[in-house]
Amino acid sequence: ITCSAVQLGIITERDMVRVIARHAGNTPVGELASKPLFSVAPGDTLLHARDLMIDNQVRHLAVLENNKVVGLLGFREIINGVEYRYLKEMQQLLQERDQALNTSRLNLQLAERVIEASLESIVITDAENRIVFVNPSFTHTTGYSAEEVIGRTPAMLSSGRHDAAFYRDMWKTINERG
Secondary structure, eight states: OOOSSSSSOOOOOOHHHHHHHHHHOOOOHHHHHHOOOEOOOOTTTTTHHHHHHHTOOOOOOEEETTTTTEEEEEHHHHHHHHHHHHHHHHHHHHHHHHHHHHHHHHHHHHHHHHHHSSSSSSSEOOOOOOEEEEEEHHHHHHOOHHHHHHSSGGGGGGGOSOOHHHHHHHHHHHHHHH
16 A cells, blocks of 8 residues: 555555454555555565564565565565475485485395305394394304394304404404404
8 A cells, every 4th residue: 555655555464353353434544554564676585575574573575676566575475485495405305315215225235135145154243243144155154044143142153262362353353444
């Protein structure tokens, strides 16, 4: 609403509710408008618009181009724009995560096939040194099935042929080099 030669105003839903609550009757529209209606240019950033709204405690801005109102920008549109951008970024990140997980899954499947086909006995343990996997070559070499060894420690394989120094050196190497 043009309130004067130099001042614009706006009537929002809140203004209409306020008018109805006060039973203003035949009050001219220009008197009902929230004033002044602050403005931004089409090239201004949403951050600038948001700051202008916060600094002036208003919820709407006019978009002025060549001193003509070409649009209105509300706080809700800014929030919706931010939410939309956030949603798009989250979708992109989830898609990238899914692709990375799929690549990892394929690499793990390949590694599992290589380990199972290996002629070398392979034992995989967890951080607590509990056996979580053995390959068929291990079963063939030791005679222990996977079911018999999973959950136990490699200490069960001790033959009694090696002294404490051998095992100390072995664990030192494992801990230092993996």
